[in-house]
Amino acid sequence: MTYLTELKQSGDFLSITRANEFSLEPVSFTLDNGTLVEVHDTGVIQFTPNITTTKDIVLSSAVHGNETAPIEICDELIQQIILGKLTLAQRVLFIFGNPKSINIGQRFVDENLNRLFNGAHNNETDNPEKVRAQNLEAYVRNFFEQAEGDRYRCHYDLHTAIRGSKNEKFAVYPFLHGKPWKKSQLQFLLSCGVNTVLMMRSAATTFSYFSSYQFGADAFTIELGQVKPFGQNNMASFAKTKATLTALISQESVEYKDFNASDFELFTVHRTINRTQEAFSFPFSDSAVNFTGFSKGELLATDGDTEYFAEVEGEAIIFPNANVALGQRALLTVVPLEVDENFI
Numbered sequence: 001m002t003y004l005t006e007l008k009q010s011g012d013f014l015s016i017t018r019a020n021e022f023s024l025e026p027v028s029f030t031l032d033n034g035t036l037v038e039v040h041d042t043g044v045i046q047f048t049p050n051i052t053t054t055k056d057i058v059l060s061s062a063v064h065g066n067e068t069a070p071i072e073i074c075d076e077l078i079q080q081i082i083l084g085k086l087t088l089a090q091r092v093l094f095i096f097g098n099p100k101s102i103n104i105g106q107r108f109v110d111e112n113l114n115r116l117f118n119g120a121h122n123n124e125t126d127n128p129e130k131v132r133a134q135n136l137e138a139y140v141r142n143f144f145e146q147a148e149g150d151r152y153r154c155h156y157d158l159h160t161a162i163r164g165s166k167n168e169k170f171a172v173y174p175f176l177h178g179k180p181w182k183k184s185q186l187q188f189l190l191s192c193g194v195n196t197v198l199m200m201r202s203a204a205t206t207f208s209y210f211s212s213y214q215f216g217a218d219a220f221t222i223e224l225g226q227v228k229p230f231g232q233n234n235m236a237s238f239a240k241t242k243a244t245l246t247a248l249i250s251q252e253s254v255e256y257k258d259f260n261a262s263d264f265e266l267f268t269v270h271r272t273i274n275r276t277q278e279a280f281s282f283p284f285s286d287s288a289v290n291f292t293g294f295s296k297g298e299l300l301a302t303d304g305d306t307e308y309f310a311e312v313e314g315e316a317i318i319f320p321n322a323n324v325a326l327g328q329r330a331l332l333t334v335v336p337l338e339v340d341e342n343f344i
Ligand SMILES: O=C(O)CCC(=O)N[C@@H](CCC(=O)O)C(=O)O
Pocket: 064, 114, 159, 160, 161, 162, 163, 172, 204, 206, 208, 221, 319, 320, 321
């Protein structure tokens, strides 16, 4: 096995992944502490401790290849596990989503991978991202379904945002189809340094929605800061996230700070604006940050002949991107949400 010796010695699964952009021969081996290591594919590595575990945890990064901070966090965790410096107490599946897009330093190669989940790939094979989405769905499904009994499932899909943000770290809570949001998850997020959460109000084709909807996992897209090239991330700003993830995977259980609604800024999606025309533009500059609020009646976007104006006072912009493919989301707007009876 060509890469096995290198992986055991260095723990550098990221470099092996980057050297194998589209596939990697599966291997498995056991660490001295008894943890089973299974490489399922390039960028997909599973750890199963040789003890009774209660949680199945998916940590994904590089679903967008230029979002490097999450990749660095997961790379460090994987190395620590393989080199025996971090002993796991739970089953963990790490995923580097799109290896070629890491290598070219771009959000994606042919198509945005994070719009292809939950079946949106249509089982088509016309580009590598569609193939990857199908394979990643299968790896996650196998990971969750091969563990027996009543187990806890979660999937944290780690990203960084294109723009700066008034609220530096924030999470997207996928649509739960009426099920209540969990305060315990907000406590986990707060421990990661994330105090801002957006509640989605419709189904999506994102990786986190897939795990939430299909497997009942506590799943989030987590935006940890702004996109930076490798080496330019201020890793100190991710210390709480890394420490919280480390505790999650290496402890039987984790205690978080008591829930207090005033610790959080919660938002709900007011609307989604898709780009339908080549001529799509925003009236604000590229330096306008996420969570910038607009006055009622202010122009938010122009899509061909259609102008979108803020419908409510303080309607705030999230993920504005005029360059998305036609038919895709170019802007979300959000309004504040109070903690109410929809939480357990
Ligand atoms: O900053 C941006 O414009 C995009 C950052 C990003 O990749 N966000 C995710 C959010 C996924 C979700 O809605 O759960 C994405 O757009 O895929």
